Amino acid sequence: MKDEEWENQELENQLRRAAEIFDPLPSGALQSAIDAYALHTLEAELAELAFDSLERAAGVRGPGRPRLLTFRSPPVTIELEISVSGGTGHIIGRLLPPQPARIEIHGRRPMVLTADPLGRFSGEHLPTGAFSLRCRLPSLVVATEWITI
Amino acid sequence: MEGDAAAWKALVEGLSPLVWSVVRAHRLNEADGLEVYQTAWFRLAQHLRRIREPDRVAAWLASTTRHECLKVLKAARPLPLSDNPQVFDRLSDEPTPEEAVIESEEAALDRERLHRLWQAFHELGERCQRLLRLLMASPPPSYLEVAAALGLAVGSIGPIRQRCLRQLRTLLAERGVR
Numbered sequence: 001m002k003d004e005e006w007e008n009q010e011l012e013n014q015l016r017r018a019a020e021i022f023d024p025l026p027s028g029a030l031q032s033a034i035d036a037y038a039l040h041t042l043e044a045e046l047a048e049l050a051f052d053s054l055e056r057a058a059g060v061r062g063p064g065r066p067r068l069l070t071f072r073s074p075p076v077t078i079e080l081e082i083s084v085s086g087g088t089g090h091i092i093g094r095l096l097p098p099q100p101a102r103i104e105i106h107g108r109r110p111m112v113l114t115a116d117p118l119g120r121f122s123g124e125h126l127p128t129g130a131f132s133l134r135c136r137l138p139s140l141v142v143a144t145e146w147i148t149i
Numbered sequence: 150m151e152g153d154a155a156a157w158k159a160l161v162e163g164l165s166p167l168v169w170s171v172v173r174a175h176r177l178n179e180a181d182g183l184e185v186y187q188t189a190w191f192r193l194a195q196h197l198r199r200i201r202e203p204d205r206v207a208a209w210l211a212s213t214t215r216h217e218c219l220k221v222l223k224a225a226r227p228l229p230l231s232d233n234p235q236v237f238d239r240l241s242d243e244p245t246p247e248e249a250v251i252e253s254e255e256a257a258l259d260r261e262r263l264h265r266l267w268q269a270f271h272e273l274g275e276r277c278q279r280l281l282r283l284l285m286a287s288p289p290p291s292y293l294e295v296a297a298a299l300g301l302a303v304g305s306i307g308p309i310r311q312r313c314l315r316q317l318r319t320l321l322a323e324r325g326v327r
């Protein structure tokens with residue numbers, strides 16, 4: 001009788017081959033990840049995800065309930081409220097301290113919003129998927145961590 | 150900078166199978182899985198300068214991918230997820246390059262056997278499918294990475310793996326797949 005661990009590894013090797021055939025990485029995925037490096041070289045201050053209502057609200061979820069996100073960086077805090085319905089998102093945000101800014105949304109479909117002097121901005125038809133906000137302030141650019149909505 | 154870009158490309162190529170396996174271990178469909186895959190890599194690019202231990206990058210990616218998967222699942226968007234193995238069955242799709250390579254006559258039997266193995270795998274319980282799908286990453290992930298990807302204790306992985314592979318062998322034996 002063969003050693004069971006040897007059989008285990010054989011079976012895993014076969015499963016690995018099966019996954020490569022029946023469940024491969026989608027084409028184009030690799031290139032999108034390679035391209036992410038170009039974004040990294042763009043100089044921007046990183047605003048880290050400090051709060052995500054999805055992490056907190058066990059049982060409080062579902063369509064129609066907005067997702068609340070807070071991203072913090074030393075110069076600015078970005079608060080977002082995102083409601084997803086019908087495959088697109090409605091986004092309401094504000095900058096703290098309040099200030100005007102150009103807000104670029106990097107994602108499947110790039111969008112540009114404008115924060116008013118009170119730091120408020122909003123946008124419709126945000127495509128779901130991976131996205132990051134870049135806030136262009138007079139003296140610097142702040143980029144949020146990427147998240148999936 | 151050229152060297153850095155090349156190193157990044159090598160990193161992406163080396164660890165993409167792991168990230169994709171984490172995504173599929175959590176049973177995200179292809180569209181959502183792709184978004185999570187991208188989020189994980191974009192986020193790593195942002196954090197690259199801060200990661201002090203290069204040999205922890207795989208575990209960092211595995212853990213980040215897991216958390217994004219859980220959030221996407223929790224957001225309760227309508228996900229065409231199902232326990233139905235047909236969802237994952239791509240036999241009717243266009244052949245991938247990997248498939249084309251083994252389309253030859255003499256490989257047809259081998260392919261049929263792998264397909265039956267793939268079907269049997271989808272009959273396992275959720276816990277087993279999750280672990281085994283992750284272990285299918287190429288190269289095989291370390292138990293540390295598996296633990297990060299699934300939120301399991303490192304010590305529990307060996308016994309679960311053993312049990313799941315036994316179950317799979319039993320299923321294959323019942324179906325006469327050798």
